[in-house]
Amino acid sequence: MSDKEILRIAIDGPSGAGKSTIAKIVAERMGIDYIDTGAMYRAIGLKMVNEGVSREDTEEAASERQKVLDRTEIDFDNGVITLDGEDVGGKIRTPEISIAASDYSRFPEVRSKLVAIQREIGHRKSVVMDGRDIGTNVFTDAQYKFFLTATPEERASRRVKELQEKGEDVSYEATLEDIRKRDYNDTHRKLNPLAKADDAIEIDTTDMTIEEVASAILDKIDQN
Numbered sequence: 001m002s003d004k005e006i007l008r009i010a011i012d013g014p015s016g017a018g019k020s021t022i023a024k025i026v027a028e029r030m031g032i033d034y035i036d037t038g039a040m041y042r043a044i045g046l047k048m049v050n051e052g053v054s055r056e057d058t059e060e061a062a063s064e065r066q067k068v069l070d071r072t073e074i075d076f077d078n079g080v081i082t083l084d085g086e087d088v089g090g091k092i093r094t095p096e097i098s099i100a101a102s103d104y105s106r107f108p109e110v111r112s113k114l115v116a117i118q119r120e121i122g123h124r125k126s127v128v129m130d131g132r133d134i135g136t137n138v139f140t141d142a143q144y145k146f147f148l149t150a151t152p153e154e155r156a157s158r159r160v161k162e163l164q165e166k167g168e169d170v171s172y173e174a175t176l177e178d179i180r181k182r183d184y185n186d187t188h189r190k191l192n193p194l195a196k197a198d199d200a201i202e203i204d205t206t207d208m209t210i211e212e213v214a215s216a217i218l219d220k221i222d223q224n
Ligand code: DC
Pocket: 015, 016, 037, 038, 039, 041, 042, 098, 101, 102, 105, 130, 131, 132, 133, 134, 182, 186
């Protein structure tokens, strides 16, 4: 397949805006692959936490992280996130790993490793890719770019509901605080912060159902 025929759809936005649920539906209806880049940052976060790697912004800490990254394999295939060959899907959605993913994702050595993997996948096949910097950095040439938002309160309620459905007991206040902290981290980091690409279509999902958001995106793609 030539590069021209490959379709890249970028879906960016803050934590809990519904990106992955929506991206999965859009990919499925279009018959192409869905790539969850947040899961990749979470898998790196998990490895760094397991190995007790520093989150400091010093040269020494950067070289410690680089050494760990050099012996780390991350892949996202068929909806499954693997870390060094192990399916870690069940381990990366905890509050601890959410913060770790956000913390470690600000370092250039972490981003360059994952961005290279993401670009390689998107040059090989058509994808719907969700994240923070897909439209602004990973695929600036994506044919379609969407930026999903919702109020922090709505995103916190959604997260609480999702975790409660999995049997986890979480407080709304703590979740809202976690969302605000991650919003701050993600929008204030120096390297490729969370931002809407100039040519992205913004959708405020606060009062929309999942189906309405998916339809809005699919309609835009159909119109072109
Ligand atoms: O989408 P998520 O909540 O699973 O992402 C977890 C963290 O990973 C998020 O707080 C920031 C980081 N991330 C990133 O920096 N760039 C991406 N493209 C995706 C996620």
